Amino acid sequence: MSGKRKVLMMGNEAVARGLTEAGCSFVSSYPGTPSTEITEFAAKTVYAEWAPNEKVAVEAALGASLAGARSFSGMKHVGVNVAADPLFTAAYTGINGGVVIAVADDPGCHSSQNEQDSRHYAEAMKLPMLEPSDSQECLDFTKTAFTLSERFDTPVLLRLTTRISHSRSAVTVGEIERPVLREYQKNPGKNVMVPAAARVRHAALEERLASLGDFCEESGLNRIEWGTERKIGVVASGISYQTAREALGDSASYLKLGMVFPLPVLPLRELAEAVDELWVIEELDDFIETHCKKHGLKVWGKADLTPLGEYTVPILRQAVLGETAEESPQSELLLNNVPPRPPVLCPGCPHWGTFGVIKKLNLTVMGDIGCYTLGASPPLSSMDFCVCMGASVSSLHGFLKVRPDRADKAVAVIGDSTFMHSGLTGLMNIVYNQTPATVLILDNAITGMTGHQQNPGTGLTLMGQSAPVLDLEAVCRSLGVKRVVTADPRDPAALEAALKEELAASEPSVVVVRRPCALLEGSI
Amino acid sequence: MINIVIAGVGGQGSILAAKVLGSLYLSKGLDVKVNEVHGMSQRGGSVVTMIRAGEKVHNPLVSVGEADYLVGLEIHETLRAWPYLAKNGKAVTSTRVIPIRYQPGEAASVGIIGGVIRIEAEELAKKAGNAKSENIVLLGALSNFLDFSGDEWEAALRENIKPKHIGVNLNAFQLGREEVPK
Ligand SMILES: Cc1ncc(C[n+]2csc(CCOP(=O)(O)OP(=O)(O)O)c2C)c(N)n1
Numbered sequence: 001m002s003g004k005r006k007v008l009m010m011g012n013e014a015v016a017r018g019l020t021e022a023g024c025s026f027v028s029s030y031p032g033t034p035s036t037e038i039t040e041f042a043a044k045t046v047y048a049e050w051a052p053n054e055k056v057a058v059e060a061a062l063g064a065s066l067a068g069a070r071s072f073s074g075m076k077h078v079g080v081n082v083a084a085d086p087l088f089t090a091a092y093t094g095i096n097g098g099v100v101i102a103v104a105d106d107p108g109c110h111s112s113q114n115e116q117d118s119r120h121y122a123e124a125m126k127l128p129m130l131e132p133s134d135s136q137e138c139l140d141f142t143k144t145a146f147t148l149s150e151r152f153d154t155p156v157l158l159r160l161t162t163r164i165s166h167s168r169s170a171v172t173v174g175e176i177e178r179p180v181l182r183e184y185q186k187n188p189g190k191n192v193m194v195p196a197a198a199r200v201r202h203a204a205l206e207e208r209l210a211s212l213g214d215f216c217e218e219s220g221l222n223r224i225e226w227g228t229e230r231k232i233g234v235v236a237s238g239i240s241y242q243t244a245r246e247a248l249g250d251s252a253s254y255l256k257l258g259m260v261f262p263l264p265v266l267p268l269r270e271l272a273e274a275v276d277e278l279w280v281i282e283e284l285d286d287f288i289e290t291h292c293k294k295h296g297l298k299v300w301g302k303a304d305l306t307p308l309g310e311y312t313v314p315i316l317r318q319a320v321l322g323e324t325a326e327e328s329p330q331s332e333l334l335l336n337n338v339p340p341r342p343p344v345l346c347p348g349c350p351h352w353g354t355f356g357v358i359k360k361l362n363l364t365v366m367g368d369i370g371c372y373t374l375g376a377s378p379p380l381s382s383m384d385f386c387v388c389m390g391a392s393v394s395s396l397h398g399f400l401k402v403r404p405d406r407a408d409k410a411v412a413v414i415g416d417s418t419f420m421h422s423g424l425t426g427l428m429n430i431v432y433n434q435t436p437a438t439v440l441i442l443d444n445a446i447t448g449m450t451g452h453q454q455n456p457g458t459g460l461t462l463m464g465q466s467a468p469v470l471d472l473e474a475v476c477r478s479l480g481v482k483r484v485v486t487a488d489p490r491d492p493a494a495l496e497a498a499l500k501e502e503l504a505a506s507e508p509s510v511v512v513v514r515r516p517c518a519l520l521e522g523s524i
Numbered sequence: 525m526i527n528i529v530i531a532g533v534g535g536q537g538s539i540l541a542a543k544v545l546g547s548l549y550l551s552k553g554l555d556v557k558v559n560e561v562h563g564m565s566q567r568g569g570s571v572v573t574m575i576r577a578g579e580k581v582h583n584p585l586v587s588v589g590e591a592d593y594l595v596g597l598e599i600h601e602t603l604r605a606w607p608y609l610a611k612n613g614k615a616v617t618s619t620r621v622i623p624i625r626y627q628p629g630e631a632a633s634v635g636i637i638g639g640v641i642r643i644e645a646e647e648l649a650k651k652a653g654n655a656k657s658e659n660i661v662l663l664g665a666l667s668n669f670l671d672f673s674g675d676e677w678e679a680a681l682r683e684n685i686k687p688k689h690i691g692v693n694l695n696a697f698q699l700g701r702e703e704v705p706k
Contacts, residue, residue: 033563111563343567
């Protein structure tokens with residue numbers, strides 16, 4: 001024991017502490033719940049920046065690694081979709097300075113548009129993935145991830161879930177290592193992925209994966225905790241391990257996995273042979289279960305447990321032990337009496353003005369992701385489509401190609417940060433392939449939904465330095481949009497007039513609807 | 525194991541209250557987990573924060589029927605979180621009502637449940653010097669049931685609140701503490 005005092009730390013803060021202790025010196029991320037605070041905390045001790053999107057963030061981290069620095073990027077699960085391209089091939093090149101990529105999944109869709117399970121990415125990319133189950137492990141595993149990254153010459157994924165990222169638990173901090181830059185040497189055979197080199201590196205990747213496979217059989221990251229009985233055995237990681245421990249107690253035995261890719265076989269066999277019933281408890285997909293079955297183990301899992309949402313103690317007790325929790329009749333009564341309170345746009349939010357006009361004109365709305373997605377809920381109920389960041393602009397183009405008669409009744413609605421993230425290419429496409437689309441960029445001068453992060457349009461960096469302000473109107477004009485106008489959502493009459501004129505125009509137009517977020521103005 | 529649930533609306537300060545409770549139990553040498561809500565729900569939605577303390581805490585979530593204490597920052601949210609309360613659990617609620625807009629259904633009345641301690645937290649917070657210190661008023665009320673000394677509470681408040689706000693919050697705590705007959 002170091003004798004150091006324990007402190008309560010949020011999982012995300014502990015990851016930030018871990019990367020600081022590991023001597024990481026470059027962090028580039030794009031915000032996304034539940035991952036955002038990692039980078040915000042990191043910025044207090046390490047050079048850190050917000051990139052315009054996750055692909056840029058990961059590529060910047062890869063560049064910093066090539067130059068010799070330990071580097072990091074954090075994102076939510078859907079961020080990996082955007083950053084998948086560099087990651088798949090970074091698995092081939094490997095790294096110079098250690099690279100750790102944190103990926104925060106959101107079982108239960110607390111703040112997300114889907115419930116994808118990022119463990120599949122680890123397997124598809126052939127990148128090792130660690131999964132901590134409390135804040136202490138968030139800190140420790142982040143450091144271990146850097147060590148493994150350099151030992152095996154690979155980026156390492158760190159998987160989090162909402163309850164790990166956003167729970168506080170006791171942490172004993174360690175010493176901070178001074179960042180050192182590894183030497184940089186040009187090495188095209190390893191780092192320039194033309195086909196001839198890529199074929200060679202693919203072989204290297206398979207070899208590395210085999211060594212990682214050997215490593216995980218022995219690694220202390222995975223451990224068996226023997227229970228007082230040998231009836232039930234459980235294989236689990238992350239939050240599912242914690243829920244299972246709570247639900248099934250000390251009588252069950254557990255294979256607690258700290259590494260979820262690659263997965264071991266030996267400890268699984270050892271546990272399987274010792275217990276009567278082996279359960280795989282994992283939220284979302286049957287990732288570990290499939291691995292077990294592939295190795296001929298008889299396990300219980302998704303046949304009795306849902307792939308939807310989060311597991312609770314009662315859900316697990318019911319599935320594994322057949323125990324049903326008693327329902328209090330009062331609960332029913334109360335639930336029926338309290339109307340739901342979903343999130344709503346804040347009082348004074350400029351998006352109210354914009355959607356007021358949109359609703360009045362009864363437009364078809366290709367929506368996007370941000371606070372303004374709340375325009376989909378009552379009383380506005382003004383959204384027809386919303387799938388991922390940037391999709392508003394590109395989907396409006398497709399919609400209008402096949403229904404040109406709707407051009408004067410349909411708009412794309414996208415926030416400033418989202419437009420910079422992935423709206424630009426869609427707008428370029430509208431100009432190039434020519435639809436008379438009308439795109440509304442709601443510029444509230446901040447990345448609102450995720451809790452007020454700076455972006456290229458706000459004039460400040462993550463670390464509080466001043467930065468050039470991106471000129472949205474000029475960007476749109478430079479993409480070839482001839483009709484670019486600016487309107488104020490606090491002046492609905494003028495906004496309505498501008499919108500009508502642009503909807504009627506027979507060429508692409510952009511309306512920049514500009515008014516800072518109400519929380520910025522009033523600094524609530 | 526001690527289980528506490530704090531129910532409120534995004535922006536009401538449940539997280540600060542939870543952090544104070546977390547510090548208190550940690551300083552007693554117990555294992556602690558605090559589960560918070562960040563992100564989408566903070567945009568004016570229902571927010572439930574959970575504190576668990578004991579020899580060893582695994583899951584950060586309190587199950588239905590398991591909470592020893594329920595602290596409600598708003599009437600509807602107190603009612604919504606009521607199923608968490610254990611049969612012999614204690615509940616303290618603010619009488620504050622934040623209307624639920626644009627949703628079908630009746631506004632709820634706390635009258636339909638018994639045994640809850642009602643605190644005029646908004647009034648007391650204003651009296652303490654800042655209407656936003658309702659969360660700490662309620663901690664003051666709750667403090668009557670928990671096994672910590674006034675000094676321990678003060679230390680935990682100081683650990684989690686910036687010096688420039690501590691005066692108002694210590695007042696708020698005291699006012700809440702005096703509201704509940706011992
Ligand atoms: C690929 C991806 N990355 C991150 C997120 C998380 N996210 C949701 S909305 C949002 C920002 C929205 O900001 P902005 O477009 O400026 O709109 P505002 O919320 O300010 O109205 C982010 C980062 C996401 N949903 N998908």
